[in-house]
Amino acid sequence: MTRLSVGLSITGPESKAGQRCGGSGRPQVPIWCWSVALSLIAGILAGLPSVVSLPTALAAPGTPGVPQAPTVVYFEDFQNVPGPSPILHLNQYTGASGETYTADPQWLSNCNGWVASELQATTPAAQIADCTNLQSWNGVQQFAYALGVFAGSSNPAGNYAVSAATSADPGAGHVEFQTVNNIPFSSSNRFLTFSVDVAAGSCQAAHPLLQFFLLNSSGAATAVGSQIDGCSSTTTATAPAFGANGPATALVGTYTSNGALLFNGSSVGVRLVNNQASGTGNDHAFDNIRILDATPQLDKSLQPRRRSPRVASQL
Numbered sequence: 001m002t003r004l005s006v007g008l009s010i011t012g013p014e015s016k017a018g019q020r021c022g023g024s025g026r027p028q029v030p031i032w033c034w035s036v037a038l039s040l041i042a043g044i045l046a047g048l049p050s051v052v053s054l055p056t057a058l059a060a061p062g063t064p065g066v067p068q069a070p071t072v073v074y075f076e077d078f079q080n081v082p083g084p085s086p087i088l089h090l091n092q093y094t095g096a097s098g099e100t101y102t103a104d105p106q107w108l109s110n111c112n113g114w115v116a117s118e119l120q121a122t123t124p125a126a127q128i129a130d131c132t133n134l135q136s137w138n139g140v141q142q143f144a145y146a147l148g149v150f151a152g153s154s155n156p157a158g159n160y161a162v163s164a165a166t167s168a169d170p171g172a173g174h175v176e177f178q179t180v181n182n183i184p185f186s187s188s189n190r191f192l193t194f195s196v197d198v199a200a201g202s203c204q205a206a207h208p209l210l211q212f213f214l215l216n217s218s219g220a221a222t223a224v225g226s227q228i229d230g231c232s233s234t235t236t237a238t239a240p241a242f243g244a245n246g247p248a249t250a251l252v253g254t255y256t257s258n259g260a261l262l263f264n265g266s267s268v269g270v271r272l273v274n275n276q277a278s279g280t281g282n283d284h285a286f287d288n289i290r291i292l293d294a295t296p297q298l299d300k301s302l303q304p305r306r307r308s309p310r311v312a313s314q315l
């Protein structure tokens with residue numbers, strides 16, 4: 001903690017003896033100094049309107065020493081499906097606020113990009129063909145279940161998440177998720193960041209390497225924070241036996257960016273790029289994407305709050 005010492009002194013016109021009010025080495029402030037100071041304050045106040053309007057605080061009331069939770073600017077949980085059927089690809093899904101999404105072709109094929117749940121069919125022909133086998137499709141459904149467990153859902157089987165099970169090499173640097181249109185956001189000078197829930201398996205092989213970007217009003221992308229290793233969580237969640245698979249345990253976590261972007265503009269978008277080229281491993285699913293307003297707030301207080309003139313108080 002940085003501690004600052006704040007001194008209070010009164011300065012005013014020089015006395016006839018050439019000494020300044022509050023000058024160094026004076027143990028007490030003379031009465032005439034107080035008179036001069038009060039006269040000056042009265043003069044200033046006389047020129048002010050009777051009611052002074054203070055600017056509205058931009059942040060919540062302070063809780064010194066206790067960081068406040070960020071404000072959620074945008075949230076997508078992929079639950080706004082019409083039902084278990086049809087099974088949608090990410091670019092066919094529309095969020096509750098009307099938001100739509102897209103991805104590069106590599107992340108809309110080969111068992112990637114399905115908005116999946118255990119409520120859906122266990123043996124759908126199109127998904128089995130896309131995933132190359134039944135076990136991989138059912139594994140995608142179990143990832144969604146594990147993310148539901150992790151998020152505390154009372155019905156994990158009803159949780160939908162986006163699959164990224166890579167039945168082929170996707171190549172590095174392709175877009176795995178992106179908002180089609182920016183989300184309206186009218187504030188300025190705000191620090192924005194994001195978080196995402198990820199479930200990952202096959203972590204003995206290649207790890208998902210996820211880099212998030214924020215898009216400004218003109219579509220320019222800026223990386224926010226460091227690349228996320230989707231296998232770096234130490235938390236696990238288990239989906240019970242389902243379809244052709246036995247119980248499946250995934251590494252699960254909420255990954256919050258370690259950076260924030262000072263943002264100005266009228267709208268903001270999100271882009272997720274996977275920098276892992278391999279499909280040997282790189283098996284995951286994602287859910288609960290949030291854009292967060294993490295603008296820092298400075299709380300200040302003086303201790304003690306009241307002091308005599310020229311006596312320091314700690315800020």
Ligand SMILES: [Ca+2]
Nearest residue numbers: 077160161287
């Ligand atoms: Ca969900």
